[in-house]
Amino acid sequence: MSSLLEQLPSSTTLLSMYASFSAMAMLIRTILNEMVPKRIQNYISTKFLDLASSCLSSDFTFIIEERWQAVLNETFRAVEAYLPTRIGPFTDSLLIGSNEPLNPSAPPKQRIPVDCKIVDEFHGMRLEWTLRNSVDSNKYFPREKRYFRLNCKKGDRDRVMQCYFPHIATTARWILNQRETLNIYTYDRESSVWEPTVFKHPATFETLAMEPEVKQFIKDDLDSFVERKDFFEGVGRAWKRGYLFYGPPGTGKSSLVAAIANYLRYNIYDLQLQTARSDADLRHILTSTTNRSILLIEDIDCGTKVSHDRAKDQEDNDEQQNSNRLSSTDPGVTLSGLLNFLDGLWSSCGHERIIIFTTNHKDKLDPALLRPGRMDVHIHMGYCTPTAFRKLSATYLGIKHHPSFLTIDNLLQNITLTPAEVAQQLMKTDDPEAVLQSFIHFLEMKRNLRDDI
Incomplete structure (x- = not known):
């Protein structure tokens, strides 16, 4: 043991070696700063950090952007429909809102906000989702770019591709087929x-x-x-x-x-x-x-x-x-x-x-x-016919048959009246009998005006 200790370098030698190494490192750094452009230095350091991260990390990340090759990314759309069903105790934030003005007591709908983390479990895999956004550099027509990040273990990468994404696509299609509300979209030219x-x-x-x-x-x-x-x-x-x-x-x-x-x-x-x-x-x-x-x-x-x-x-x-x-x-x-x-x-x-x-x-x-x-x-899409009038009468008045229908049919044969005009007349009062009599009077006035011309 004593012979082994004697072979170890002294503290003075270690300090001398450290000083020499530090001096050499500072010299190399000075030479690099003087001879290598800053952009190349940043590129080298970034690549080195990426290499070290990929070697040391056991995680893998999927990126699902909103657009794919000039069109909307259907995988993004499927994930957007699927993830609200996976909201759980690990979810750290939620976007909520209501579109039921006639039912203010209805529970609000849930959406995924930007930077929200959603944790999903599938066939023993732990999968972490995050929605991110950025703005592209196009100074003329800047557009917001949204994308999902999916983190999983490297060993689960193939199973995610072969099993998990098909599961999301199938589930999302069912969700979209069963959706309670529809949207109508208008294009905002300024925001594109x-x-x-x-x-x-x-x-x-x-x-x-x-x-x-x-x-x-x-x-x-x-x-x-x-x-x-x-x-x-x-x-x-x-x-x-x-x-x-x-x-x-x-x-x-x-x-x-x-x-x-x-x-x-x-x-x-x-x-x-x-x-x-x-x-x-x-x-x-x-x-x-x-x-x-x-x-x-x-x-x-x-x-x-x-x-x-x-x-x-x-x-x-x-x-x-x-x-x-x-x-x-x-x-x-x-x-x-x-x-x-x-x-x-x-x-x-x-x-x-x-x-x-x-x-x-x-x-x-x-x-x-x-x-x-x-x-x-x-x-x-033509003018109102007797058949169309009967449908409007059933819808607005709740009447499918009435003695005055024959008179109305004869008048409609010789007058051009749109379904919108007929509907307007049928909405005048809540009394069906009064409405039908008023409508007959209206049709006779239209006929007389036509004859006078």
Whole structure:
């Protein structure tokens, strides 16, 4: 033992060695600071720390960003729907709110706020989720970027990919199919984001004042579309369906859109073409919509000439330039840009989408918009018929049969009246008998005015 102690270096020797090493380290540091640029030093230190962290840490992190290759990330959407069901004792914060103005005592809904940690257990794995956000560096159109971080053990990485993410996707699809409320989105041009509002329109196919065979045709067409994913893939077509609702104002075009949304349980994206600065901006706007949704462009013939018949526009004004532009300050959307998303290469960026256009003047639309593949189904929304009146009477008055119906039927045959006008007359009082007599008087006045003209 004594011989071993004698072989150890003395404290003086150790101090001398430490001093030499420190001097050498300071010399090397001085040389690096003088010869190596600061940016390269930071890069080397960052890589060294990353390497050390990866070697020493037993954790693995998945990053799920909101957008993936220019479109919305469906995995992000699935996680967003799934995580509120996993709120538990380890959750450190919650975002709560209510969208029930008629039921203030209803419990608030729960959402996941930024930087909130959610802990999930799946097949013996402990999985920690965090929602983060950042703002990109685009100085012209800065956009908020949201993403989820999932931390797990390195040894669980493969099981997370093969079992956990498919479980999330399946659960999220069931949740979205069972959702109690729908959203209607409008595009905020300044923030470059879709802003949601709770959509609770009461219209259904049962309440629509339409011919029964037309309603059944639309429902059958929607059912066929939803169930034929394999067919669309087999024939090489994008899984989407285009509808055109046309007719005079007040004939129920917007109510039909609401009925379709309630029937399919699809959210609505209400787009005003004037909000798009260019074709590129339009692509970003449209690819920001989710799958299993309705893209609605109302009154496409109004406010912009992007959809107008180019031949007629040229006949009306041979000197007009760029007639399919939205404004003089922005490049605007072109007809070709809109068509490319409807039926071009960009139409494949998304699945299970309903695209609905409404117009009061179908004859003003460019023929290129009307062909199958862009607007597959054309539905004419006409004036009120006797059948439609009976439906309105049952809905508003609770009356399916009445002796005055025959008189009303005869008057409606010779008068053009929209369902909205009829509904307005049926809402005057709570007395059905008085309402029907007042309505007959109203129809007779309309007939007399027509005859006088």
